[in-house]
Amino acid sequence: MISFDSFERIASAPLNTWPGTLVVAALFVLFAIGVHRVGARILTRIARPYPLMSVVLRFVDKPALALLIILGLGFVLVETPDALPFAGALRDLLTVMLIVALTWLAVRSVGAVAEALVQAHPLDSKDNLQARRIHTQARVLARSVMVVIVIIGFGGALMTFPAVRQVGASLLASAGVAGLVAGIAARPVLGNLIAGLQIALSQPIRLDDVVVIQGEWGRVEEITGTYVSIRIWDQRRLIVPLQWFIENPFTNWTRNSSQIIGTVFFFVDYRMPLAPMREELERILQNAPEWDQRVQVLQVTDATEKSMQLRVLVSSFDSGLNWDLRCRVREGLLNFMQSSYPQFLPRTRADISPEGEHVDFVAPLERSMADGHDGAAGTIRPPVSRGTANTEADPVASRGERHGPEASANSAASTAPSAPGGGAAKPADRR
Structure with missing residues (x-):
């Protein structure tokens, strides 16, 4: 009868050489893959009615497979004798890989929970x-926890x-100086990490919030561990x-509600009816x-010397609909x-009419020729008397009126009868 010691000796015999160890390791890898596939199918069917569990299983699928393979290889290397070359170094490497796999699994698990919460609240x-609110807390807290993990x-x-352990022990001896240096060097990183936790808990901003920052209007698209897009x-x-x-300080248009009131301003004449x-x-x-x-409000909010403001x-x-x-x-x-009350x-x-005279409306000035001459050669047409001066929009006429003949001469020339033959009339003699 085969005893337990004999069975153990027979089972460990292939591990005394590297070819045997590799064969046993391959068998354990295949066994781990098989266990993963069978377990994934069973758990998927169980989690089908539960969306949260389904998302978690989808996220941890690959890290779980890697962890099972590393555990299988670790079991083989533990049973490998120390006399085998490189056995100790491989054990150390496998320990590091196990820590990496566990870290990966933990990070993906946190991400899976955050994603499940996000999908449950569209x-x-x-x-x-x-x-x-839930999106912001889930994403920011998940990223912070991932960084810590x-x-x-x-x-x-x-x-x-x-x-590394010896270096750590020596650093502990000078923990004060090391902590001060590390704190100064990592101040931006630690500051953003703490700010991320504050934003996740107090939530001055959330995903899809409408904010105005330094005169720029936009929506919060992404909140990472270091910045906001x-x-x-x-x-x-x-x-x-x-x-x-x-x-x-900054402006948040959707802090408590997305509803918003917008303004439209108009400047109209005082005679414009409001009804x-x-x-x-x-x-x-x-x-x-x-x-x-x-x-729905329309009010007169200001009145200037030129118009009133509605x-x-x-x-x-x-805010998008309000715009x-x-x-x-x-x-x-x-x-x-424009169509009803232009x-x-x-x-x-x-009002630039002469003193003592008020004109409500003055027809546009009609001039046949800008230079003051009619069609006959050498014949000068007397200037037309006006009840109002030209504006700067008519610079030629403005210059003529500012620097031309005196007003009395203009008046006499305009009232005197025309000379026979089309000649110019002489001014009346002054007595």
């Missing part, structure tokens, strides 16, 4: 405030080497460090799909004024 819902895994892998309206990207949001404008505004909003039927307030479900609604209202009211559009008034 952003395409009508009121996505809660979904954006990677740091711990990297430190654990380094501690497997005796030389803002998608500006013209498809540029504004990259802002995480710590900036903790230390500087037709309000009726037209109501008609425009009733036909506007961007309006959420909350706010402010229109309209509301929408979010389109403001453009729609602006275009509609302008078209209404005389009340803002204009500049100037």
Whole structure:
């Protein structure tokens, strides 16, 4: 009868040489792959009704396979005798690989939980405030936890080497100086890491928030472990460090709700009636799909020496719709004024009539010739008396009136009868 010692001696016999060890290692690798496939199929069927578990299984599939293979190889190398060349070095290498596989599995597990939470709360819902809050917390906290896991895994892998452990012991002797130097060197990294945790917990910004930063309007597209990517309206990207949001003020249009009120300003003449404008505004909003039927206001908010200012307030479900609604209202009211009340559009008034005389309307000046001559050669046409002066838009006439004959001469020339034969009339003699 074969005893347990004899069985153990027979089973460990192939491990005394490298060819036998390689064959046994290959068999263990095939066994690990088979166990992984069978277990994955069973767990997939069990997790099918549960979306969260399905996402986790999909994320940890490859790290779990790598971990099973490393465990199988580790079992073989543990049973390998020390007399076999390079056996000790391979054990150390396999230990590092085991730590890397465990770190990979932990990172993917955290990412799987975050992704499952994100998929369970889509952003395409009508009121996505809660979904954006969960997205921000899940992604930022997941990245922070991943960074911590990677740091711990990297430190654990380094501690497997005796030389590194001795360096660590010597550093502990000068922990004060080392901590100070490390703190100064890693200040940006640690600052962004802590800022990321603060943003995830307090949430001054969330994914898909509408923000205004240094005059740039955009949406929060991505929050990483070190920076925030803002998608500006013209498809540029504004990259802002995480710590900036903790230390500087900024505008968040969707902090508590995506609903927003927009303004449209008009400048019109004082004589413009407001009742037709309000009726037209109501008609425009009733036909506007961007309006959420909350706010509809038209008010006179200012009065200057030239015109009065009208402010229109309209509301929408979010800022994108409100921008389109403001453009729609602006275009509609302008078209209404141009077609129905064009005389009340803002204009500049100037009363430049002589003293004591008021003219409401002066017809445009008609001149047959700009140089003051008629068709006959050598015949000078007397200047026409005007009740108003020309503006700077007519520089030739302005110069003639400023530097021409005296006003009395102009008046006499214009009232004297024409001489026979088309000649110029003589001025009346002064007595």
